[in-house]
Amino acid sequence: MGHLAIVNSATIQKISDSHPYISFGGKLKELPLKTISDLFADALAVRDGDYIFTWMINGGLSPGVGFDRFYIASGSVMFDPSDCYPIKVGVREGFKFDTAIPEEVALDIFRPNLLWNAIGKKSLGRGRSLSHQTLDEDNLLMSLLNSKNNLIAPHKILSNPVYNNAYIPITINNFRPIANNVVGSNATLSNVILSNIVWNKNNKFQYEKTLEAYICENIDKRQVGFCNLLGYPNHRIKWFGNYLPYGVAGKNIDLVCEIYSGNDSRILVIELKNDPVSYNGYRTIVDDQLIKYSQFIEEAFKSYRGDNVVVERIVLTHLPLHQLVPSQTQFRNTKWIGYNIDSNRGVVTFSRLL
Secondary structure (H helix, E strand, O other): OEEEEEEOOOHHHHOEOOEOEEEEOOOOOOOHHHHHHHHHHHHHOOOOOOEEEEEEOOOOOOOOOEEEEEEEEEEEEEEOOOOOOOEEEEEEEEEEEEEEEEHHHHOOOOOOOOOHHHHHHHHOOOOOOEEEEOHHHHHHHHHHHHHHOOOOOOEEEEOOOOOOOOOEEOOOOOOOOOOOOOOOOOOOHHHOOHHHOOOEEOOEEOOHHHHHHHHHHHOOOOOOOHHHHOOOOOOEEEEEEEEEEEOOOOEEEEEEEEEEEOOEEEEEEEEEEEEEOOHHHHHHHHHHHHHHHHHHHHHHHHHHHOOOOOEEEEEEEEOOOOOOOOOOOOEOOEEEEEEEEEOOOOEEEEEEOO
16 A cells, blocks of 8 residues: 655655654644544554655755655654654655656646545645555556656665664553543653553543554454454455545545455445444444445545445444344444453454444
């Protein structure tokens, strides 16, 4: 899967063999732990071998903004509290084309195939330092770069990385029966002590964004068994992205995931709710959000793949307060997964509800 990293003429120079990391941060607001979860979710969606395209926003290119290089992720997501950009996404290779693609060319809205994630982020103010795009968009952006450079291959700019063993791995794994708010209202991201953060409150995550961060870290891990839960034991996750733009209206889709087995590919549109919801609440989520989101995602994927696109809807919430009864069946072919945290054992479990 691919990602877009916002850089400028200063920050792009810091990505090198001696510092093989793409760095970003953010300001903590009135809910600092929620903001930390939000930032960590973006970083934890990166996997070894992913493409990360840098998106220059000022200087360094002609005409000044656009795309001219990409990196191959190493799979490490680290934290350096001494840096003003403390979140570090490791890379193992880097490549640069001689000629850049201007932003207005890459984000052309009249092309049959669109970089719809980048266009959506641009329309929303492009505030996020790391966002995601589909494999189809990766191929399109790479094709645009190759065409702009007359098929002349890019040259390597990073090939012998030296990683920093002092950096701290980012993970959502500290759960306790009693959670104190260890991140003060005046905290900055750089002075946060990761080992002190408790990610749960009783049997739930502190915030929906924390649930999102946990899913981004663990969706393809055996302890979650995501494909098994959905009834696809032979499928594997091919690609996923969090917080993808729903058009240019300002809304975002929590998670989109592609799973596959042989020639069978399915696109999953997933809506997260940190709290328990009733059966009627589940139905409302489907009607008010997932139907529209899934139609949008279907059109986005069909623009690249034609009609051979299968989209499914998933609701993922905390376990409901009351057990479902036999008459409460699956609504509009939408699957429902519940989660729970055993804070004494420090374990997150998922189960299929419908």
